Amino acid sequence: MKSFLLAAALSFVAVLSIAQNWKPAGDKIKTAWAEKIDPNNPLPDYPRPQLVRDQWQNLNGAWDYAILPKGSNEPSAFEGRILVPYAIESSLSGVQKMVGDKNELWYHRSFNVPATWKNKAVILHFGAVDWKADIWINDIKVGAHQGGYTPFSFDITPFILKDKAQKLVVKVWDPTDQGFQPRGKQVNLPKGIWYTSVTGIWQTVWLEPVEASHVSALKTVPNIDGGNIAVLASTSGTSANDLIEVKVMDNGKVIGTGKAVVGQEVTVAVPNAKLWSPESPFLYDMEVSILHNGAATDKLKSYVGMRKISTQKDANGIHRMQLNNKDYFQFGPLDQGWWPDGLYTAPTDEALLYDIKKTKDFGFNMIRKHVKVEPARWYYHCDREGILVWQDMPSGDANPKWQTRNYFNGQELQRSKMSEQNFIQEWKEIMDLTYSNPSVVVTVPFNEAWGQFKTPEIIEWTKNYNPSRLVNPASGGNHYDVGDMIDIHNYPEPVMGLFDSKRVNVLGEYGGIGLVKDNHVWENNRNWGYVQYKTSEEATKAYVDLTEKLKKLIPFGYSAAVYTQTTDVESEINGIMTYDRKVVKLNEAQIRKANLEVIATLKK
Numbered sequence: 097m098k099s100f101l102l103a104a105a106l107s108f109v110a111v112l113s114i115a116q117n118w119k120p121a122g123d124k125i126k127t128a129w130a131e132k133i134d135p136n137n138p139l140p141d142y143p144r145p146q147l148v149r150d151q152w153q154n155l156n157g158a159w160d161y162a163i164l165p166k167g168s169n170e171p172s173a174f175e176g177r178i179l180v181p182y183a184i185e186s187s188l189s190g191v192q193k194m195v196g197d198k199n200e201l202w203y204h205r206s207f208n209v210p211a212t213w214k215n216k217a218v219i220l221h222f223g224a225v226d227w228k229a230d231i232w233i234n235d236i237k238v239g240a241h242q243g244g245y246t247p248f249s250f251d252i253t254p255f256i257l258k259d260k261a262q263k264l265v266v267k268v269w270d271p272t273d274q275g276f277q278p279r280g281k282q283v284n285l286p287k288g289i290w291y292t293s294v295t296g297i298w299q300t301v302w303l304e305p306v307e308a309s310h311v312s313a314l315k316t317v318p319n320i321d322g323g324n325i326a327v328l329a330s331t332s333g334t335s336a337n338d339l340i341e342v343k344v345m346d347n348g349k350v351i352g353t354g355k356a357v358v359g360q361e362v363t364v365a366v367p368n369a370k371l372w373s374p375e376s377p378f379l380y381d382m383e384v385s386i387l388h389n390g391a392a393t394d395k396l397k398s399y400v401g402m403r404k405i406s407t408q409k410d411a412n413g414i415h416r417m418q419l420n421n422k423d424y425f426q427f428g429p430l431d432q433g434w435w436p437d438g439l440y441t442a443p444t445d446e447a448l449l450y451d452i453k454k455t456k457d458f459g460f461n462m463i464r465k466h467v468k469v470e471p472a473r474w475y476y477h478c479d480r481e482g483i484l485v486w487q488d489m490p491s492g493d494a495n496p497k498w499q500t501r502n503y504f505n506g507q508e509l510q511r512s513k514m515s516e517q518n519f520i521q522e523w524k525e526i527m528d529l530t531y532s533n534p535s536v537v538v539t540v541p542f543n544e545a546w547g548q549f550k551t552p553e554i555i556e557w558t559k560n561y562n563p564s565r566l567v568n569p570a571s572g573g574n575h576y577d578v579g580d581m582i583d584i585h586n587y588p589e590p591v592m593g594l595f596d597s598k599r600v601n602v603l604g605e606y607g608g609i610g611l612v613k614d615n616h617v618w619e620n621n622r623n624w625g626y627v628q629y630k631t632s633e634e635a636t637k638a639y640v641d642l643t644e645k646l647k648k649l650i651p652f653g654y655s656a657a658v659y660t661q662t663t664d665v666e667s668e669i670n671g672i673m674t675y676d677r678k679v680v681k682l683n684e685a686q687i688r689k690a691n692l693e694v695i696a697t698l699k700k
Contacts, residue, residue, distance in 0.1 A: 118158070118179055121192035125436050125616060125676045129443035130188060135179055138188075141445040143223055143300040144247075145476035146532055147314055148397040153210065155264075155301040156180050160204040163195055170232075170265060171202055178203070180301060181223065183294040186439040195295040196284065197271035203297065206261040216305035217333075218256060220264075221249040223299025223471055226440070227270040227277050234263050242518065244270070244277065245469035245490060246525035247299070249312075251332075270295040276515035278492035278522050278547075280467035281432065281665075288624050291666045294440045299471050309333035309386055310394040311340075316382070316532040317564045318402045320369060320420060325400055327354075327362045329384060334358045339387040344380050344400065346370070351380075358386070371420045372401030372534045374461040377482025379534075401479060401534025405566055407580055407600050415600045416698070417566065417581075417655040419484075419537075425698040426484055426537075426656035427691060428462030429455060429672065430605060433470055434665045436618060436675045440468070449477045450677060451662060456483055458672060458684065459691030464571075464604070464658045467491050467543055469526050478535035486538040486568065486658075487530055489523050491546040511549045519547070520557070527562045538566045544585065545573040555579045571604040587626040587660070588638075590646040595653050602656040603649075607642060608670040611635040611681045616674035618666045625670040626660070636683040643690040650697045657694070 118135040120126060134140075138156045142148060160174035161184065182188035184201060195201050209218060222229070226244030230237060233255040241248040256262055272293040273283045283290040313330040329340045335358075342362045344352040354364035370378040382398040406418045416423045431451065435442055442448040448471070455463055462484040469490065478485050493515050511519070523541060530536040541558055542548040548570055555569045555578040569579030575594075582596040583604035590606045610625020611632065617623060629635040646657055663671035672687070673680050 118177070118190050120187040120437055121190055122187045124187060124618060126187065127435060127437055127443055127447060127676050128678065129447040130437045132444055132446070133179075133188065138179060139181060139300050139441075139445065141473060143221070143302055144472050146398050146472065147311065149304060149306070151213070151305050153207070153303040155205070155207055155303060158205075161191065162202045163193065163199050164202060166198055166200050166269060168200065170267075174202070174204060180205075181297045181299050182438050182441050183226070183298045184296050185292050185294060186435075186441065187437045188441070188443060194284070194293065195270065197269075197274040201268045201270075201296045203264075203266040203268070205264050207264060207303070208261055209256055209303070210305075213305040217251055217253045217308055217310070219249050219304045219306055220252045221247060221300075221302045221304060222297065223247050223301070224469075225266070225268055225297050225299075226294050227275070227279075228268065230267040232263075232265040235265075242277075243522045243525055244279070244294075245522065246529050247472070266297065268296045276493040276512065277518060278490035280490040280492075281434075286666060287622070289668055291434060292439055298440045307333075307386075307394045309335070309338065309388065311384060311386060311396055313528070314384065314398055314532055315528075316398070316400050318366075318369075318372075318400060318404070318534065320371060320402050320404045323367060323369060324352075324363050324365050325402070327364065327382075327384065328360075329358070329362070329386075331358050331386065334386060335388070337388075338393075341385045341387050341392075343383040345383065346380055348381075355387070366402060369402040372403040372479075372482070373419060374456075374482040374484060377401070377480060377534075379479060398532075399479070400532070403534045403537075405537040405564075407566065413597070414653050415596075415598070415655070417600050417602075423655075423698050425650065425654075425695050426462040426486075426602075427659075427695050428460040428464060428484070428486075429458075429659050430466045430661040431455070431463045432466050432661060432663070432665050433468045433474075434663075434675075436666075445473060447677070448474055449481075452477050452481050452483060454673065454677075454680070455662060456481060457688065459688035459695070461695055462486065462656070462658075463662075464488065464540075466661075469529065472529065475530055475533040475535060479533055483535060484538075485530075485533070485536045486540055487526070487536050488540040488543055488571070489519075489526065491543050492519070493547040493549075495546045511547075516549065519549075519554075523558070524561065527558075531562065531564075536565065538568050540568045540571050542570040542573050545570065548573050551576045552578050566600075568602070568604070581655075588642065590642060590649055590654075590657065592649050592653060600655045601653040602658075603646070603654055604658050605660050606646075606657065607639070607659040608661070609635050609638050609642075609682075610670040612669050613674050613679050613681055616676055616679055617664070617669065618675055622667050623669045624667055628669075632681055632683060635681065636686050639682055639687055640690045643694050647694055647697050650694070655698070 572585030581600035585605040608626025610628035664675040
């Protein structure tokens with residue numbers, strides 16, 4: 097017991113030390129939320145809103161770190177302290193160092209397991225670590241994970257020491273643009289549309305006590321035509337006779353219940369369903385339990401939105417996207433999800449929510465999450481606020497140098513077998529992450545031919561694995577007669593360079609109106625945009641003019657459009673907002689009016 101108390105005291109002293117000494121590194125611009133970070137408890141919000149249990153422990157905060165040559169042993173001493181979960185290259189980490197493919201990043205911290213968790217299994221969760229992580233508990237390697245964008249976990253119960261502080265060590269290797277892995281816009285030498293690399297832990301690390309038999313994941317699919325939902329629970333430690341029970345509730349009142357044996361889908365009737373949409377983002381509460389001999393051994397909270405995404409020919413024979421069986425024009429910004437202080441990681445949950453709320457304020461009803469994946473809380477906010485999401489697969493491997501207008505069946509990348517397998521695994525995990533979010537309506541495996549390979553096979557696999565979404569096979573890339581839509585890019589003006597009579601037609605990127613706001617730029621003399629203006633008035637007029645051109649194309653075939661982009665990112669200055677989110681660069685009222693008119697065009 098004395099050693100336990102001593103370890104706890106030392107841990108408390110270390111926490112006080114980081115609170116006193118931590119500060120953002122570097123002199124780049126920062127968001128207003130950077131000042132609101134509590135280094136004792138950064139990102140304290142529950143990290144998994146679709147599978148909620150009451151007890152958990154956040155491991156974010158001050159960790160030890162060291163950068164060593166690849167292949168080195170665990171360091172006997174560490175270089176300093178890093179604020180987790182901000183990537184080491186970020187300002188908010190307090191470090192702001194590059195790692196590179198020749199080195200590995202080591203983390204270390206200790207933690208105590210609460211006495212109230214006695215007789216429970218303890219699960220160690222990582223929100224995301226970029227890219228390859230190895231994990232040790234008390235000097236025993238408990239597992240590894242390869243993939244920079246998705247959560248993973250380990251049952252560490254057998255390795256926990258009684259009445260002692262537990263030692264946690266993480267080793268990370270990330271080759272960035274020297275490897276084949278999905279990496280999005282990360283490069284070692286950022287410029288133009290390419291941004292700073294992100295290495296290591298960049299989402300919340302946390303502990304959770306669970307029963308021996310427990311639910312580990314949920315897949316929920318709404319069926320508005322049939323008036324029900326299907327819920328498939330993945331479990332651990334269950335027996336063949338155990339049951340899964342699902343209750344659906346409206347403001348606390350149970351409106352539907354279903355049961356099935358473990359491993360089978362549970363179907364629950366939802367009579368007279370309130371449909372989810374951007375205009376009315378209603379969510380039903382859901383309670384999921386494991387029943388063993390009639391008694392609940394595990395109980396958790398979740399939610400579901402009743403919505404349907406589909407395509408249908410209109411009266412003119414044009415394929416349209418539909419939401420809840422009605423033609424619905426989807427219009428939103430390209431959202432890169434980068435932050436000047438946290439890079440991949442929003443400084444706070446309030447900041448994470450802010451971009452979504454502003455997107456709705458601007459009159460948009462959709463976001464294209466561009467070659468990046470967000471924490472589960474971001475999709476939760478989209479569900480609650482009511483905005484549609486197109487989810488990109490982060491691009492990676494080599495680029496076959498797609499050329500403008502060379503659209504059909506262009507040269508594809510010949511990936512190695514290892515690269516192909518890794519792509520499938522990471523894409524599967526990304527779809528698993530968002531499988532139950534009503535906001536996510538479109539999946540996008542490829543962008544502009546970058547890393548594009550075996551397109552027909554990948555699209556067929558994607559559609560079969562996740563049939564509840566539409567598939568945009570290659571946004572602006574080499575096009576094949578597969579998937580649910582054809583997507584072209586054109587800057588700056590909207591054009592209809594192609595028309596497909598068998599699929600939905602979308603304008604996956606256009607715009608890129610650039611405007612520099614002094615004192616709100618990443619670099620003073622190296623700013624880039626597709627087109628640039630000197631005043632907000634000029635840039636706003638240009639934006640509205642583009643929407644007028646877009647409106648004229650909608651009757652001829654377009655069912656969606658994506659404007660580039662939500663915010664500036666590093667030296668790319670074509671955002672509606674500055675990178676630090678302190679200035680809305682265009683006239684908000686005017687762009688909102690223009691955007692709502694675009695969306696209404698299909699309803700006329």
